[in-house]
Amino acid sequence: MKSVLARPAAAAATIVLALALAGCGEDTKKEFGLEANPPDAFQVGTEAPLSLPPELGQLQQPNPGEPRPQQVDAAQAGANIVSPQNAITPPPSSTTPGEQALLEQAGPAPQGDIRAQVNQNAMVASKPQGFVSQLVGSGPAPEPTVNAPAEQKRLQENQALGQPVTTGSTPQNSNEPPGLFQRFLNLF
Template sequence: MTTRFAAAGCTIVLALALTGCSNATQKEFGLVANPPDAFQVGTQAPLSLPPELGQLPAPNPGQPRPQQVDAAKAGAEVLDPENALTPAPTVASPGAQALLQQAGPTPPTGIRAQVNQNALVASKPPGFVSSLMGNSPTPSPTVNAPAEERRLQENEALGHPVTQGASPQNSNTSPTFLDRLANLF
């Protein structure tokens, strides 16, 4: 009877000891999931069939498949600074050149920085004092869609290009508190 209690007590003590073990010990005993390393998982190359089955190369036991890509080597090639700094090809294909010609004139230099700056300014709410004094940055104007449609229809009717004439724009500024106060008097 006492041996049963001793065996049960040892089992309980052993179970408590295992739950308090380090993470490595828990992995060894299978108490924690052991997922594969995400950096070592790679895609398998698709199977290819040679034109004639009689020309299959002899297999090399123990060697990796010739079309298989090593995940570690592919990752190292992606992270290599030489690959990141390699310039894009400067010569465009005839199809790419035709597409660029149909897209219209080249945009001005620095347009991306200007668009990002405008978006940053528009996304920040003005401070309390700035909104009272009217010192907040003015938002960019937007195109007045009905007036622009009329302008495009007139250009089409007259045979002018769509780029002729300025696009009508709406002002996105709202009067400040002090402007509204001055308009009351």
């Protein structure tokens, strides 16, 4: 009798323990080795490369315990990077001839407010339709797609008549779904 009761209790305890371990936070997972523990990128310093002087006989004798003269203190290097003088330095004012040629090949400069226009267009396109717009079926229309069978027929007709493929307009399907009100009217 005792072993029959112990099995469900052990199974329940195992399930509870598995759920508890699955819900552990990031620190606990790192402690148990379930998640990688990479080094902190801000605490890792770079070592200067080794170099040999031309005259090996004139080397200074090393003093044990003293830092290498070419080694940079990581804290000082970080402070130099975030200092206001380094953050506010203006970009170079003159462009090289190669940069100028590359800019000329790129075409005209974009409008000054192009980023604002792109953000505005993205916001309008991602805005969900309102209730009335869904009823009527209005709102931003999806891009039309090419009607493949009709386009193939148009191209074959142009080829048979000896006309260029650009003759005629490309047949397109409208991807705009009808609104609820329009579907109701289509029933009659």
